Structure formats: structure tokens, C-alpha cells
Amino acid sequence: MYRGIECKIYPNKAQQLKIEQTFGCTRFVWNEMLNMINQRYQNNNELKMLSYPKLSALLPALKLEYPWLKDIDSVAIQCAVKTLSETFDRFFKGYSRYPKFKSKKITRQSYLSTIRGNNIRFNDNQRYIKLPKLGWVKCKSSVQHIENSRIKSVTVTRKSTGYYYISLLVESDNQALPKTGKSVGIDLGLTHLAITSDGKKYASQRLHLKYKKQLHYWEKRVARRRLNAIKNGMPLKDAKNYQKAKRQVARIHEKIVNTRKDYIHKITTDLVERYDLIVLEDLKTSNLMKNHKLSRSIASQSWRIFRTFIEYKCVMYSKTSMTVNPYKSSQYCSSCGFDSGKKTLDVRCWICSECSTEHDRDINASKNILNFGLEQALVK
Numbered sequence: 001m002y003r004g005i006e007c008k009i010y011p012n013k014a015q016q017l018k019i020e021q022t023f024g025c026t027r028f029v030w031n032e033m034l035n036m037i038n039q040r041y042q043n044n045n046e047l048k049m050l051s052y053p054k055l056s057a058l059l060p061a062l063k064l065e066y067p068w069l070k071d072i073d074s075v076a077i078q079c080a081v082k083t084l085s086e087t088f089d090r091f092f093k094g095y096s097r098y099p100k101f102k103s104k105k106i107t108r109q110s111y112l113s114t115i116r117g118n119n120i121r122f123n124d125n126q127r128y129i130k131l132p133k134l135g136w137v138k139c140k141s142s143v144q145h146i147e148n149s150r151i152k153s154v155t156v157t158r159k160s161t162g163y164y165y166i167s168l169l170v171e172s173d174n175q176a177l178p179k180t181g182k183s184v185g186i187d188l189g190l191t192h193l194a195i196t197s198d199g200k201k202y203a204s205q206r207l208h209l210k211y212k213k214q215l216h217y218w219e220k221r222v223a224r225r226r227l228n229a230i231k232n233g234m235p236l237k238d239a240k241n242y243q244k245a246k247r248q249v250a251r252i253h254e255k256i257v258n259t260r261k262d263y264i265h266k267i268t269t270d271l272v273e274r275y276d277l278i279v280l281e282d283l284k285t286s287n288l289m290k291n292h293k294l295s296r297s298i299a300s301q302s303w304r305i306f307r308t309f310i311e312y313k314c315v316m317y318s319k320t321s322m323t324v325n326p327y328k329s330s331q332y333c334s335s336c337g338f339d340s341g342k343k344t345l346d347v348r349c350w351i352c353s354e355c356s357t358e359h360d361r362d363i364n365a366s367k368n369i370l371n372f373g374l375e376q377a378l379v380k
């Protein structure tokens, strides 16, 4: 089973230079090759497209002409050619657009390198990762541990925030967790991100509120500095203050995304460890999705991430996940099945008129989701 792991890295000055140099060299090779392919086609459009081995065979000559290409990870250069060749394949099949030249001006830059022997590996406590031509690079401590897994490739990226990340493609063996014999239904909500049928409630983080002021502060500056630069006839790429404000905005967004993912990782790992069967509501059929409010749309992003994490972790740790249609999950009594009709959103607690059970609205819904799931599992 393959999965991707993303992790922030903290390269030192020399390593940063090397990474930037690699962005430049792989971009150069991509552009040179693309230019050559374009020229060749213009000269004779009857010629067949060069295959990857043929493109790759041109590299030694290119390195002879531009010796500085030898200073960086040669696999990364190989990968740039391979990716270009694959992009052409997809273009000829009609899956993607014609390959474009890569620009230095784009703030997001990246390169790919595949494993050779043991050249990409973590140290014992996973605080450092060894990368080709860079040596040991410090990485974020909260990276998921990857025992019993093999790294296949690494993509080094500089995001618009100016921070560096790696994303690893990792192949793992079956990592079955011990069975607990327990099942759970989960209701995804607004005030609480997740409510389990066992009565546990995981609070929502409300990050958009937490960072609203900060975001507004820098967004205002981006707009103002942009106008100033234009007024002074300065190209935006040279407007240092404008670029700085833009980077700040990107950093706040990145912070929100990372914090949210960390939080959802914690919850979903906890759930997959504690239960064998996890039943979620199918978000597509949720009638609440018709609501276009901002808080709802932000919550729905978290729900989608939540579901993706549950699904892949269940596969990875040999547990079962399923989704059910949540239709009337807040109307039925989870004890006796009596349909007590629609309730407005302000009704948080109610007592079943049939069996007098006292219900918390959300916990009752998650119990119903579990019941729907167990029924569905029986039918199969």
C-alpha cells in the first residue's frame, strides 16, 4: 500500500542554496528539453515524439555543455526528464494540456527524486532526514512514524510561504492493529467536529475565527502595497513590501491548514485504534450541505479530510470503515426506533415519547448512524 507523507523541513543556509540550485537546474533541463522537442517538431512535424529513454540519452551531452548540472542530485534531473515525458504521454492521450515552460518567477518550486539504495532515510528518532546531495536535513518533530515502510521517492517543495516541505511516497506492509471488538458511529457537526455514539465529543477548532483578525491585517496591506507599487510604476515582483505581505497571508493560510490536519490526524488515529468498525455519514447525501454559509463550507472541508483520513487509516491498520445515508438520523429514537419528526436546530435535547429515553441530539444521531451501518453490514 502506498501513501504520501508531508513534512516541513528546516534546511540550513547551505542546504537552502543547494535546494534552490536544484530547482533551477531541474527547471533548466525541463525547459531545454521542451524547447528542443518544440524545435524538432517545427523542423519536421512528421517525426515521432522522442521516447523517455531517447530523451534521457541526451542528458550526458547536456551536462557536458552545462557542467554545473553535475553539481546537483543527478536523479532529480532524470526525474525532470521522466516527468516531462509522462506529461507528453498524457497530452497525446488527451488527459492533460501541452507541457508549459517553467518559470523562475512562480513562488512555488519543487523537484522530485526517487530512491537509490539507501540515499533517502530518517535517522532513529525521525528528527532528521537524509536527502541526496543535501545530507541530513532537520525536519518537523510531529512527522508520522514510518516503521515497516519503505520510502520510494521524495518531492522537495518551496511553498508560497517561503517554507520548505518534503513529501514522501511510502510503501507500507500490512500494519494491522489489535482488534478491540468495538464499533462506533460518528456524526460530523459544526460546534463539535465529531460526536461518537459512545458519547465522546471532539470540539471544532474554529480556526477561521482565531486567525480572522491577523488575516485581515495582512490582506489589507497586500491590497494597499499593490496599489502603491502600481502607482510608482514598480513591477510587482520587485515590490519587496508587497511580496512580504503576500507571503504573510500565505503563511497564515498554511498555518490554518497544518493545524487542522494535525488535529484531525490525532482524532482519527485515536478512533482507528479504539474501534474495529467505524460508520460515518455519507456527506454527499447530507441535506445540510445545501446550506451555503461560510462556517458550513469551512466545516465541510474538515469533514472531507476527516473521512479521507478514516478511510485510509482503516485500510492501513486493517479496520473497517463504511458510510451510510444519514436520512432522518436526528429524528429516530436510537433506543426504540420511534420517528419523532423534524426538530429545529435549537433542540439540543429531547425525550422520546414512546420509550422515555432522554437524548442528546448529536449523540442520538451518531447512535443511529452506527445502527444504520450495522444493518447495512448485515444485509451484505
Ligand SMILES: [Zn+2]
Residues within 6 Å of the ligand: 333, 334, 335, 336, 337, 338, 352, 353, 354, 355, 356, 357
Ligand atoms: Zn424511544
